Amino acid sequence: MxxxxxxxxxxxxxxxxxxxxxxxxxxxxxxxxxxxxxxxxxxxxxxxxxxxLNRIDSLRQIAVNGNVRIGAMTTYEQIYEADDLKQVLPILKETIYQLGDRQVQARGTLGGSLAHSDPGADLTAVVLALDGSVTAVGPNGQRTIPVSELFVDLLTTSLAPDEVITEVQIPRPQGKTGMAYLKHRHPASGYAVVGVAAVITLGDDGNVGAARIGVTGATSKAERASVAEEALVGKPLTADSIASAAALAADGLDINGDHYASADYRRHLVTVYAKRALEQAAGQL
Ligand SMILES: Cc1cc2nc3c(=O)[nH]c(=O)nc-3n(C[C@H](O)[C@H](O)[C@H](O)COP(=O)(O)OP(=O)(O)OC[C@H]3O[C@@H](n4cnc5c(N)ncnc54)[C@H](O)[C@@H]3O)c2cc1C
Structure with missing residues (x-):
């Protein structure tokens, strides 16, 4: 074609x-x-x-001093191979390992993935759970957009047609933080039928200080599972608290179905993968 x-x-x-x-x-x-x-x-x-944008080398930088900054044109492969980035945000390498194939990893870019807002993309949910933001440059200058405000709907973002994402910023994890991304892979396309990213930080009192859960594949755009997050914060992190919170992970989400996976099945998968991702993140604390 x-x-x-x-x-x-x-x-x-x-x-x-x-x-x-x-x-x-x-x-x-x-x-x-x-x-x-x-x-x-x-x-x-x-x-x-x-x-x-492929000839603009300044869009392919990775900086991990302070907050993490990744140029929009950085490929998945470059992120996967950046050892200093792996020390700070191991979830990025783990996600890319599960993403597409070698060809996609060699060419696909972080900025392109976020700008496309595909409902089955992986890094959208991960950057959401990491509380990331993008810098966009347009005719009126530069602005910062939290990714929670970037994804508007299916394949739709809050970018203007003449705005270019130049960089993705991710706050450096503080204190004791665990993070994991797991997905139920579509057997044909490899995209996420459902994918869940979990980032948990313990507070000084040993209870959960912050919990962010990004869900992809289930809704028209990557979303936070805020009901489950609220169930975790301020409480001790135990097998029971994880199981109870994960059971709420699909609450408040407008889950889609298609010929491969019904809305009910996807709803179930969200709770299953939320539990697994939370357990894996908790295992790092
Ligand atoms: C066979 C195959 C399997 C795949 N499997 C997966 C998978 O498992 N998981 C997954 O997440 N993805 C998967 N993908 C998609 C892949 O990750 C894409 O690379 C990604 O969605 C888009 O990134 P890109 O750099 O290729 O962007 P492009 O395709 O070049 O652009 C995508 C859109 O974003 C816009 N855009 C790109 N960069 C910018 C920017 N800097 N600022 C503003 N707008 C911009 C473009 O104008 C376009 O509208 C797969 C793709 C293929 C072909």
């Missing part, structure tokens, strides 16, 4: 990319292309032009 005709631009800077996007409202950013190009070949997307 062939995409419809498009112009191709390869800017050398973010400012140039923004100008190109501003000049053509139907242009789209090209990052790894592993979501956009299939959509174009299926004619689900027909941009008039592609603005390819």
């Amino acid at each position: 062939f995409p419809s005709q498009f112009a191709y631009h390869r800017p050398a800077s973010v400012d140039e990319a923004v100008k190109l996007l501003q000049q053509d409202p139907d242009a789209k950013i090209l990052a790894g292309g592993h979501s956009l190009l299939p959509a174009m070949k299926l004619r689900l997307a027909a941009p008039s032009a592609l603005v390819d």
